[in-house]
Amino acid sequence: MSKRDYYEVLGVTRSATEDELKKAYRRCAMKHHPDRNPGDAAAEAAFKECKEAYEVLSDGGKRRMYDQHGHAAFEHGMGGGNAGPGFGGADMGDIFGDIFGNIFGGGARGGSRRGADVGYVMELDLEEAVAGVEKRIELPTLALCDECDGSGSEDGKRETCATCAGRGQVRMQRGIFTMQQTCPHCAGQGQIIAHPCSRCRGAGRVEDEKVLSVKIPAGVDSGDRIRLSGEGEAGPAGSPPGDLFVEVRVRPHDIFQRDGDDLHCEVPVRISQAALGSTVRVPTLGGEAEIRVPAETQTGKVFRLRDKGVKSVRSRAPGDLYCKVVVETPVNLTAEQRDLLERFEGTFTSDNARRHSPRSSTFIDGVKGFWDRMTSS
Incomplete structure (x- = not known):
């Protein structure tokens, strides 16, 4: 199987800066890291692929060779003995540890005898x-x-292991070949x-x-x-x-949905508030705030409150809060309220209704056009 383009692997353009490459590698590595996908062979392969891509593209010399010759730059010895990905380049354990630090726990592991994570x-x-x-x-x-x-x-x-004489390794003869393996008696410790x-x-x-x-x-x-x-x-x-x-x-929140550093919420307003305009108080994680809803506001209108989102562990500044207006139909009407609404509805005629209901007019025009096309076909 032919290798994918390294820029495609990291999801960046060929003009990507060093900082953009680093951020792209971080996203790719976090998504596919074996610790987050135990037993997933496809994720492990993708993790190795993005490591290899970053190792080449983060090195100025290797990147120039790759831009000129593609993957062939590292085949058949082209570019010297240490030019190929994975040979003599940056230590990927160090790169991963440098990018992720303690928040992700990347980096090289100790010896095989350490306790389990x-x-x-x-x-x-x-x-x-x-x-x-x-x-x-x-x-x-x-x-x-x-x-x-x-x-x-x-x-x-x-005591010193008698099987390996304290060396932790034993020699095995297989025909003309002599091999070393871990001592089965002391498990390589040299002592019992x-x-x-x-x-x-x-x-x-x-x-x-x-x-x-x-x-x-x-x-x-x-x-x-x-x-x-x-x-x-x-x-x-x-x-x-x-x-x-x-x-x-x-855990899911009753009011807010988080998207990176930003927060989203829905703000219900009455028909009269949306039609006439109103100041509406909205919740934020730091207390209450106000948004000015202009007259004739429709459902779906989004208001942005700067710096009312989240400041993540990786951010220098907080995100924003996006408030989506939802116009509510009144319920549990009193007789007086029902009478007022009926009188209000009576003010609309076939001549002026379209002028007061822009979305309804657009819908009716669309339906009319649809039927015209159906009857003419």
Whole structure:
């Protein structure tokens, strides 16, 4: 299968700036990162594809070669031994960590013997997500055994593995080939526990429940993840612990819908308010505000309140609040109100009704044209 154009992969134009490339890579990587799509082979392939594209396009020399020769620039040794994506270029772990920082938890991992990472989903109200909040959480985990201080040994001692003589590797002869593999007896540690701890049975870890206080920064949104280094499961036999990843889920709000840094809401107004004009008070996350509804306002009219949206963790300025007017039909009318409306309706005639109802007139004209076309065909 032929490779996709790198600019297409990141969704940018060929004249994209370095900052635009970085933002595009961030969006692509966040969408397809394996931590957010466990077990999804297609997402993993897309993640690798956007990493490769960013590695080339973020390097001035490589980008010039790619613009001139396309993917062929990195085939058949063209451009030197280190020109191709994935060879001698930027460390993609460093790039990912630099872009995402602690909010996403990117970057290179430690050794294979570290403890497992733990995921936790935290649900927040919109107000909590916008203002920031500190929450206490409880989660089951594997903690260091306090009987052996995580060593797994009853007496704190270890012995050299007799199988690998402490090397952690053993040699296997396969015909004329000699291969090395991890020692099956000590799992590559080079040492064994002669007297396992009675509580953890040599594992160095026991099941426990951890209580933590997590500070959620202001402006987070659904899908944001916060890494707490070292708060995951304890590593086996005293090795380093994993990390805890707290993923934010913002509950639906009764009034507002969030779209990035902006908020949207519907504002109901009476027919008289829309027809005559009125000042209407609307809610915001910081209190009440006013919008001036001009006379003859129709349903669907949107009013913008600047800086009344959300200042996200990645923004320098807050977004806006968009208020959509919805003209309500009155209900539960009194006899007097019904009489007034009937008298009002009586003022409309076939001659003036179209002038007072612009949308209705447009609709009627459309229907008439439709039938004219149908009858003439």
